[in-house]
Amino acid sequence: MLTTTNKSRIFLSPPHMSGKELKYIKGAFESNWIAPLGPNVDAFEKEIADYLGVNDAVAVSSGTAAIHLALSLLGVEKGDTVFCSSLTFVASANPILYQGAEPVFIDSEPDTWNMSPEALEKALMESELDRRLPKAVIVVNLYGQSAKMDEITSLCDDYGIPLIEDAAESLGSTYKGKASGSFGEMGIFSFNGNKIITTSGGGMLVSDNSEWMKKARFLATQARDPALHYQHSKLGYNYRLSNILAGVGRGQLEVLDERVEARRQIFNRYYEELAHLPGISFMPELMNTKSNRWLTAFTVDDSISGVSAKSILKNLTEENIEARPVWKPLHMQPLFEGCDNYPHRENENISESLFHQGICLPSGSSMSETELLRVINSVKNTLKIKV
Numbered sequence: 268m269l270t271t272t273n274k275s276r277i278f279l280s281p282p283h284m285s286g287k288e289l290k291y292i293k294g295a296f297e298s299n300w301i302a303p304l305g306p307n308v309d310a311f312e313k314e315i316a317d318y319l320g321v322n323d324a325v326a327v328s329s330g331t332a333a334i335h336l337a338l339s340l341l342g343v344e345k346g347d348t349v350f351c352s353s354l355t356f357v358a359s360a361n362p363i364l365y366q367g368a369e370p371v372f373i374d375s376e377p378d379t380w381n382m383s384p385e386a387l388e389k390a391l392m393e394s395e396l397d398r399r400l401p402k403a404v405i406v407v408n409l410y411g412q413s414a415k416m417d418e419i420t421s422l423c424d425d426y427g428i429p430l431i432e433d434a435a436e437s438l439g440s441t442y443k444g445k446a447s448g449s450f451g452e453m454g455i456f457s458f459n460g461n462k463i464i465t466t467s468g469g470g471m472l473v474s475d476n477s478e479w480m481k482k483a484r485f486l487a488t489q490a491r492d493p494a495l496h497y498q499h500s501k502l503g504y505n506y507r508l509s510n511i512l513a514g515v516g517r518g519q520l521e522v523l524d525e526r527v528e529a530r531r532q533i534f535n536r537y538y539e540e541l542a543h544l545p546g547i548s549f550m551p552e553l554m555n556t557k558s559n560r561w562l563t564a565f566t567v568d569d570s571i572s573g574v575s576a577k578s579i580l581k582n583l584t585e586e587n588i589e590a591r592p593v594w595k596p597l598h599m600q601p602l603f604e605g606c607d608n609y610p611h612r613e614n615e616n617i618s619e620s621l622f623h624q625g626i627c628l629p630s631g632s633s634m635s636e637t638e639l640l641r642v643i644n645s646v647k648n649t650l651k652i653k654v
Protein backbone atom coordinates (compact mmCIF):
# COMPACT_ATOMS: atom_id res chain seq x y z
CA MET A 268 0.00 0.00 0.00
CA LEU A 269 1.28 3.45 -0.93
CA THR A 270 1.48 6.54 1.19
CA THR A 271 -0.18 9.50 -0.51
CA THR A 272 0.76 12.22 1.96
CA ASN A 273 3.90 14.08 2.92
CA LYS A 274 2.86 14.14 6.58
CA SER A 275 5.35 12.68 9.06
CA ARG A 276 5.03 9.00 9.93
CA ILE A 277 3.12 7.95 13.05
CA PHE A 278 4.54 4.66 14.28
CA LEU A 279 2.58 1.86 15.92
CA SER A 280 4.68 1.63 19.08
CA PRO A 281 8.08 3.33 18.89
CA PRO A 282 10.69 3.26 21.69
CA HIS A 283 10.24 6.00 24.31
CA MET A 284 13.44 6.78 26.18
CA SER A 285 13.26 8.61 29.52
CA GLY A 286 16.84 9.91 29.71
CA LYS A 287 17.29 7.92 32.96
CA GLU A 288 18.88 5.10 30.96
CA LEU A 289 22.05 7.15 30.38
CA LYS A 290 23.25 7.06 33.99
CA TYR A 291 23.26 3.26 33.97
CA ILE A 292 25.00 3.08 30.58
CA LYS A 293 27.57 5.64 31.78
CA GLY A 294 28.17 3.53 34.89
CA ALA A 295 28.84 0.50 32.70
CA PHE A 296 31.33 2.46 30.58
CA GLU A 297 33.12 3.94 33.58
CA SER A 298 33.55 0.54 35.24
CA ASN A 299 34.27 -1.18 31.88
CA TRP A 300 31.40 -3.60 32.49
CA ILE A 301 30.75 -3.72 28.76
CA ALA A 302 30.53 -7.48 28.61
CA PRO A 303 29.40 -10.07 29.24
CA LEU A 304 27.17 -9.78 32.33
CA GLY A 305 27.69 -7.33 35.21
CA PRO A 306 26.03 -5.22 37.92
CA ASN A 307 23.26 -3.78 35.68
CA VAL A 308 22.16 -7.32 34.77
CA ASP A 309 22.05 -8.41 38.43
CA ALA A 310 20.19 -5.25 39.45
CA PHE A 311 17.75 -5.36 36.52
CA GLU A 312 16.85 -8.96 37.38
CA LYS A 313 16.27 -8.08 41.02
CA GLU A 314 14.28 -4.94 40.19
CA ILE A 315 11.98 -6.85 37.81
CA ALA A 316 11.51 -9.70 40.32
CA ASP A 317 10.65 -7.16 43.06
CA TYR A 318 8.28 -5.26 40.76
CA LEU A 319 6.40 -8.47 39.95
CA GLY A 320 6.60 -10.02 43.40
CA VAL A 321 8.34 -13.20 42.20
CA ASN A 322 11.40 -14.94 43.64
CA ASP A 323 13.77 -14.68 40.72
CA ALA A 324 14.27 -13.36 37.20
CA VAL A 325 16.84 -14.13 34.50
CA ALA A 326 17.66 -11.43 31.93
CA VAL A 327 18.04 -12.83 28.42
CA SER A 328 18.54 -11.63 24.86
CA SER A 329 14.85 -11.82 23.84
CA GLY A 330 11.39 -12.89 24.90
CA THR A 331 11.69 -15.74 22.41
CA ALA A 332 14.85 -16.96 24.17
CA ALA A 333 12.97 -16.86 27.49
CA ILE A 334 10.19 -19.08 26.09
CA HIS A 335 12.80 -21.44 24.65
CA LEU A 336 14.54 -21.72 28.02
CA ALA A 337 11.21 -22.34 29.78
CA LEU A 338 10.43 -25.22 27.42
CA SER A 339 13.96 -26.65 27.84
CA LEU A 340 13.62 -26.49 31.62
CA LEU A 341 10.34 -28.39 31.43
CA GLY A 342 12.02 -31.10 29.35
CA VAL A 343 9.90 -30.50 26.23
CA GLU A 344 11.31 -32.62 23.43
CA LYS A 345 10.55 -34.37 20.16
CA GLY A 346 7.27 -36.24 20.29
CA ASP A 347 5.77 -33.93 22.94
CA THR A 348 2.89 -31.54 22.42
CA VAL A 349 2.58 -28.04 23.88
CA PHE A 350 -0.72 -26.15 23.98
CA CYS A 351 -0.45 -22.50 22.95
CA SER A 352 -2.78 -19.53 22.42
CA SER A 353 -3.53 -19.21 18.72
CA LEU A 354 -4.06 -15.45 18.63
CA THR A 355 -0.48 -14.28 19.11
CA PHE A 356 2.79 -13.40 17.47
CA VAL A 357 4.69 -16.35 16.00
CA ALA A 358 7.41 -16.04 18.67
CA SER A 359 5.06 -17.59 21.26
CA ALA A 360 5.11 -20.91 19.38
CA ASN A 361 8.42 -20.96 17.46
CA PRO A 362 10.36 -22.35 20.46
CA ILE A 363 7.99 -25.34 20.52
CA LEU A 364 9.34 -26.16 17.06
CA TYR A 365 12.95 -25.47 18.18
CA GLN A 366 12.46 -28.34 20.66
CA GLY A 367 11.08 -30.62 17.92
CA ALA A 368 7.71 -30.69 19.70
CA GLU A 369 4.27 -30.08 18.22
CA PRO A 370 2.05 -27.10 19.02
CA VAL A 371 -1.68 -27.49 19.53
CA PHE A 372 -3.48 -24.17 19.21
CA ILE A 373 -6.20 -22.98 21.55
CA ASP A 374 -8.68 -20.34 20.40
CA SER A 375 -9.61 -17.09 22.15
CA GLU A 376 -12.77 -16.19 24.05
CA PRO A 377 -14.59 -12.87 23.59
CA ASP A 378 -14.13 -11.32 27.08
CA THR A 379 -10.34 -10.99 26.93
CA TRP A 380 -9.50 -12.08 23.35
CA ASN A 381 -7.15 -14.54 25.07
CA MET A 382 -7.10 -18.32 25.57
CA SER A 383 -10.59 -19.78 25.89
CA PRO A 384 -10.86 -21.89 29.06
CA GLU A 385 -13.67 -23.83 27.34
CA ALA A 386 -11.44 -24.75 24.41
CA LEU A 387 -8.53 -25.51 26.76
CA GLU A 388 -10.70 -27.85 28.83
CA LYS A 389 -11.86 -29.73 25.74
CA ALA A 390 -8.29 -30.03 24.48
CA LEU A 391 -7.07 -31.32 27.86
CA MET A 392 -9.91 -33.83 28.13
CA GLU A 393 -9.29 -35.20 24.65
CA SER A 394 -5.53 -35.37 25.08
CA GLU A 395 -5.97 -37.27 28.34
CA LEU A 396 -8.22 -39.79 26.57
CA ASP A 397 -5.53 -40.14 23.88
CA ARG A 398 -2.89 -40.52 26.64
CA ARG A 399 -1.07 -37.58 25.14
CA LEU A 400 -1.35 -34.77 27.65
CA PRO A 401 0.77 -31.72 26.72
CA LYS A 402 4.13 -31.09 28.40
CA ALA A 403 3.19 -27.42 28.92
CA VAL A 404 0.56 -24.76 28.20
CA ILE A 405 1.66 -21.34 26.89
CA VAL A 406 -0.95 -18.68 27.59
CA VAL A 407 -0.54 -15.23 26.03
CA ASN A 408 -1.75 -11.90 27.45
CA LEU A 409 -2.63 -10.13 24.23
CA TYR A 410 -1.95 -6.38 23.85
CA GLY A 411 -1.59 -6.13 27.64
CA GLN A 412 -4.85 -7.80 28.66
CA SER A 413 -4.50 -10.77 31.04
CA ALA A 414 -6.17 -14.02 30.06
CA LYS A 415 -8.73 -15.61 32.42
CA MET A 416 -6.02 -16.76 34.79
CA ASP A 417 -8.21 -18.28 37.52
CA GLU A 418 -9.86 -20.65 35.06
CA ILE A 419 -6.67 -21.42 33.15
CA THR A 420 -4.45 -22.05 36.18
CA SER A 421 -7.11 -24.22 37.75
CA LEU A 422 -7.42 -26.37 34.60
CA CYS A 423 -3.64 -26.71 34.37
CA ASP A 424 -3.49 -27.66 38.08
CA ASP A 425 -6.26 -30.26 37.65
CA TYR A 426 -4.31 -31.96 34.86
CA GLY A 427 -0.86 -31.34 36.41
CA ILE A 428 0.38 -29.37 33.39
CA PRO A 429 2.91 -26.55 33.92
CA LEU A 430 1.81 -23.14 32.68
CA ILE A 431 4.12 -20.68 30.92
CA GLU A 432 2.71 -17.16 30.91
CA ASP A 433 3.75 -15.26 27.78
CA ALA A 434 3.55 -11.74 29.22
CA ALA A 435 5.73 -10.25 26.47
CA GLU A 436 3.08 -7.59 25.85
CA SER A 437 1.70 -7.19 29.38
CA LEU A 438 4.44 -5.86 31.67
CA GLY A 439 2.76 -3.47 34.12
CA SER A 440 -0.69 -5.10 33.82
CA THR A 441 -2.44 -6.81 36.72
CA TYR A 442 -5.03 -9.55 37.22
CA LYS A 443 -6.96 -9.27 40.49
CA GLY A 444 -4.18 -7.06 41.82
CA LYS A 445 -1.39 -9.55 41.03
CA ALA A 446 1.27 -8.76 38.45
CA SER A 447 0.83 -10.12 34.95
CA GLY A 448 3.57 -12.65 34.21
CA SER A 449 3.62 -13.97 37.80
CA PHE A 450 0.88 -16.58 37.39
CA GLY A 451 2.41 -19.52 35.57
CA GLU A 452 5.20 -21.82 36.77
CA MET A 453 7.26 -19.46 34.63
CA GLY A 454 6.56 -16.12 33.00
CA ILE A 455 8.31 -14.37 30.15
CA PHE A 456 8.66 -10.73 29.08
CA SER A 457 10.01 -9.00 25.99
CA PHE A 458 11.96 -5.74 25.86
CA ASN A 459 11.87 -5.62 22.08
CA GLY A 460 11.88 -2.08 20.62
CA ASN A 461 8.10 -1.91 20.26
CA LYS A 462 7.23 -3.03 23.81
CA ILE A 463 5.99 -0.86 26.67
CA ILE A 464 9.57 -0.58 27.92
CA THR A 465 12.54 -1.61 25.85
CA THR A 466 16.22 -2.51 26.07
CA SER A 467 16.32 -2.26 22.24
CA GLY A 468 16.21 -6.06 22.33
CA GLY A 469 15.94 -8.32 25.35
CA GLY A 470 13.72 -10.45 27.50
CA MET A 471 13.22 -11.87 30.99
CA LEU A 472 12.32 -15.28 32.35
CA VAL A 473 10.71 -15.17 35.80
CA SER A 474 9.63 -17.75 38.35
CA ASP A 475 9.20 -18.48 42.03
CA ASN A 476 11.21 -21.66 41.47
CA SER A 477 14.80 -20.62 42.22
CA GLU A 478 16.22 -23.99 41.14
CA TRP A 479 14.78 -23.53 37.65
CA MET A 480 16.13 -19.99 37.45
CA LYS A 481 19.58 -21.23 38.46
CA LYS A 482 19.39 -23.80 35.70
CA ALA A 483 18.14 -21.16 33.25
CA ARG A 484 21.24 -19.04 33.91
CA PHE A 485 23.38 -22.11 33.28
CA LEU A 486 21.61 -23.03 30.01
CA ALA A 487 21.68 -19.41 28.82
CA THR A 488 25.47 -19.21 29.17
CA GLN A 489 26.32 -22.18 26.94
CA ALA A 490 25.73 -24.68 29.79
CA ARG A 491 29.28 -24.30 31.00
CA ASP A 492 30.17 -26.77 33.74
CA PRO A 493 32.16 -25.47 36.73
CA ALA A 494 35.73 -26.14 35.53
CA LEU A 495 38.64 -23.88 34.63
CA HIS A 496 38.86 -25.44 31.21
CA TYR A 497 35.71 -25.21 29.09
CA GLN A 498 33.70 -28.28 29.97
CA HIS A 499 30.17 -28.99 28.69
CA SER A 500 27.91 -31.93 29.37
CA LYS A 501 24.59 -30.39 28.28
CA LEU A 502 23.35 -28.45 25.28
CA GLY A 503 23.32 -24.74 26.07
CA TYR A 504 22.58 -21.40 24.44
CA ASN A 505 24.07 -17.93 24.22
CA TYR A 506 21.03 -16.11 25.53
CA ARG A 507 22.18 -13.65 28.22
CA LEU A 508 21.48 -9.93 28.11
CA SER A 509 24.45 -7.54 28.00
CA ASN A 510 25.26 -5.24 30.91
CA ILE A 511 24.75 -2.16 28.70
CA LEU A 512 21.27 -3.22 27.57
CA ALA A 513 20.32 -4.16 31.14
CA GLY A 514 21.25 -0.55 32.00
CA VAL A 515 18.77 0.70 29.41
CA GLY A 516 16.19 -1.60 30.98
CA ARG A 517 16.82 -0.22 34.49
CA GLY A 518 16.25 3.34 33.27
CA GLN A 519 13.09 2.25 31.47
CA LEU A 520 11.77 0.35 34.48
CA GLU A 521 11.88 3.60 36.51
CA VAL A 522 9.18 5.02 34.21
CA LEU A 523 7.14 1.87 33.55
CA ASP A 524 4.12 2.98 35.59
CA GLU A 525 4.09 6.34 33.77
CA ARG A 526 4.21 4.49 30.45
CA VAL A 527 1.24 2.34 31.48
CA GLU A 528 -0.77 5.43 32.41
CA ALA A 529 0.14 7.15 29.12
CA ARG A 530 -0.99 4.15 27.05
CA ARG A 531 -4.21 3.87 29.03
CA GLN A 532 -4.86 7.56 28.36
CA ILE A 533 -4.32 6.99 24.64
CA PHE A 534 -6.79 4.11 24.74
CA ASN A 535 -9.30 6.36 26.54
CA ARG A 536 -8.97 9.11 23.90
CA TYR A 537 -9.58 6.63 21.06
CA TYR A 538 -12.46 5.14 23.02
CA GLU A 539 -14.12 8.53 23.63
CA GLU A 540 -13.89 9.43 19.97
CA LEU A 541 -14.67 6.13 18.25
CA ALA A 542 -16.39 3.62 20.55
CA HIS A 543 -19.89 5.01 20.00
CA LEU A 544 -19.67 4.68 16.20
CA PRO A 545 -21.82 1.96 14.59
CA GLY A 546 -20.10 -1.41 14.25
CA ILE A 547 -17.05 -0.44 16.34
CA SER A 548 -16.13 -2.46 19.48
CA PHE A 549 -13.01 -1.91 21.52
CA MET A 550 -10.95 -4.67 23.13
CA PRO A 551 -12.56 -5.27 26.52
CA GLU A 552 -10.85 -5.07 29.89
CA LEU A 553 -11.93 -7.92 32.13
CA MET A 554 -13.33 -6.92 35.54
CA ASN A 555 -10.66 -6.85 38.27
CA THR A 556 -7.87 -6.63 35.73
CA LYS A 557 -5.81 -3.68 34.60
CA SER A 558 -4.37 -3.78 31.11
CA ASN A 559 -1.29 -1.76 30.25
CA ARG A 560 -3.10 -1.14 26.92
CA TRP A 561 0.14 -1.81 25.09
CA LEU A 562 -1.78 -1.48 21.83
CA THR A 563 -5.27 -0.06 21.45
CA ALA A 564 -7.26 -2.59 19.43
CA PHE A 565 -10.82 -2.58 18.15
CA THR A 566 -13.03 -4.47 15.73
CA VAL A 567 -15.22 -3.25 12.89
CA ASP A 568 -18.35 -5.14 11.95
CA ASP A 569 -18.75 -4.15 8.31
CA SER A 570 -22.35 -5.40 8.20
CA ILE A 571 -23.14 -2.52 10.59
CA SER A 572 -20.51 0.11 9.72
CA GLY A 573 -20.62 -0.49 5.97
CA VAL A 574 -16.82 -0.24 5.96
CA SER A 575 -14.30 -3.06 6.38
CA ALA A 576 -11.27 -3.17 8.66
CA LYS A 577 -9.20 -3.47 5.47
CA SER A 578 -10.46 -0.08 4.16
CA ILE A 579 -9.68 1.62 7.46
CA LEU A 580 -6.18 0.10 7.43
CA LYS A 581 -5.66 1.13 3.80
CA ASN A 582 -6.55 4.74 4.50
CA LEU A 583 -4.37 4.86 7.62
CA THR A 584 -1.45 3.52 5.58
CA GLU A 585 -2.04 6.07 2.83
CA GLU A 586 -1.88 8.78 5.47
CA ASN A 587 1.50 7.51 6.68
CA ILE A 588 0.07 6.06 9.88
CA GLU A 589 1.33 2.65 10.95
CA ALA A 590 -1.61 0.49 11.97
CA ARG A 591 -1.91 -3.31 11.84
CA PRO A 592 -4.53 -6.01 11.69
CA VAL A 593 -4.91 -8.03 14.88
CA TRP A 594 -2.45 -10.98 14.87
CA LYS A 595 -3.17 -13.63 12.27
CA PRO A 596 -3.99 -16.72 14.38
CA LEU A 597 -1.16 -19.23 14.37
CA HIS A 598 -3.45 -22.10 13.33
CA MET A 599 -3.98 -20.15 10.05
CA GLN A 600 -0.24 -19.70 9.41
CA PRO A 601 1.34 -21.87 6.70
CA LEU A 602 4.21 -22.66 9.12
CA PHE A 603 1.81 -24.53 11.38
CA GLU A 604 -0.28 -26.22 8.70
CA GLY A 605 -1.60 -29.55 9.96
CA CYS A 606 -1.33 -28.67 13.67
CA ASP A 607 -4.41 -29.29 15.77
CA ASN A 608 -6.48 -26.34 16.92
CA TYR A 609 -9.41 -26.08 19.30
CA PRO A 610 -12.05 -23.40 18.58
CA HIS A 611 -13.80 -21.61 21.45
CA ARG A 612 -17.01 -23.51 20.61
CA GLU A 613 -18.14 -25.66 17.75
CA ASN A 614 -18.38 -23.46 14.63
CA GLU A 615 -17.31 -20.43 16.67
CA ASN A 616 -13.73 -19.44 16.07
CA ILE A 617 -13.15 -16.19 17.93
CA SER A 618 -9.51 -15.59 16.91
CA GLU A 619 -10.40 -15.89 13.21
CA SER A 620 -13.11 -13.25 13.43
CA LEU A 621 -10.85 -10.97 15.52
CA PHE A 622 -8.24 -11.29 12.79
CA HIS A 623 -10.72 -10.42 10.04
CA GLN A 624 -12.29 -7.51 11.90
CA GLY A 625 -9.54 -6.25 14.21
CA ILE A 626 -7.23 -3.24 13.96
CA CYS A 627 -4.38 -2.08 16.21
CA LEU A 628 -3.90 1.68 16.30
CA PRO A 629 -0.70 3.62 17.03
CA SER A 630 -0.33 3.56 20.81
CA GLY A 631 3.19 4.78 21.64
CA SER A 632 3.43 6.48 25.03
CA SER A 633 5.09 9.53 23.40
CA MET A 634 2.19 10.21 21.00
CA SER A 635 1.04 13.81 20.84
CA GLU A 636 -2.58 15.01 20.79
CA THR A 637 -2.05 16.21 17.19
CA GLU A 638 -0.94 12.71 16.16
CA LEU A 639 -3.86 11.15 17.99
CA LEU A 640 -6.26 13.43 16.16
CA ARG A 641 -4.71 12.52 12.80
CA VAL A 642 -5.39 8.84 13.53
CA ILE A 643 -8.90 9.46 14.86
CA ASN A 644 -9.82 11.64 11.88
CA SER A 645 -8.53 9.09 9.41
CA VAL A 646 -10.72 6.37 10.97
CA LYS A 647 -13.73 8.71 11.07
CA ASN A 648 -13.18 9.79 7.46
CA THR A 649 -13.17 6.18 6.29
CA LEU A 650 -16.36 5.59 8.23
CA LYS A 651 -17.75 8.74 6.57
CA ILE A 652 -18.32 10.39 9.94
CA LYS A 653 -18.03 14.18 9.88
CA VAL A 654 -14.86 15.31 11.72
Ligand SMILES: Cc1ncc(COP(=O)(O)O)c(C=O)c1O
Pocket residue numbers: 328329330331332355356358359407433435436456457458459469470
Ligand atom coordinates in the same frame (compact mmCIF):
# COMPACT_ATOMS: atom_id res chain seq x y z
C1 LIG B 1 3.20 -12.29 22.51
C2 LIG B 1 4.66 -12.25 22.22
N1 LIG B 1 5.42 -13.30 22.58
C3 LIG B 1 6.73 -13.31 22.38
C4 LIG B 1 7.38 -12.24 21.80
C5 LIG B 1 8.83 -12.37 21.54
O1 LIG B 1 9.62 -11.41 22.13
P1 LIG B 1 11.03 -11.01 21.47
O2 LIG B 1 10.73 -10.19 20.25
O3 LIG B 1 11.69 -10.22 22.55
O4 LIG B 1 11.74 -12.26 21.14
C6 LIG B 1 6.63 -11.11 21.42
C7 LIG B 1 7.19 -9.90 20.82
O5 LIG B 1 8.03 -9.73 20.06
C8 LIG B 1 5.23 -11.13 21.61
O6 LIG B 1 4.48 -10.09 21.23
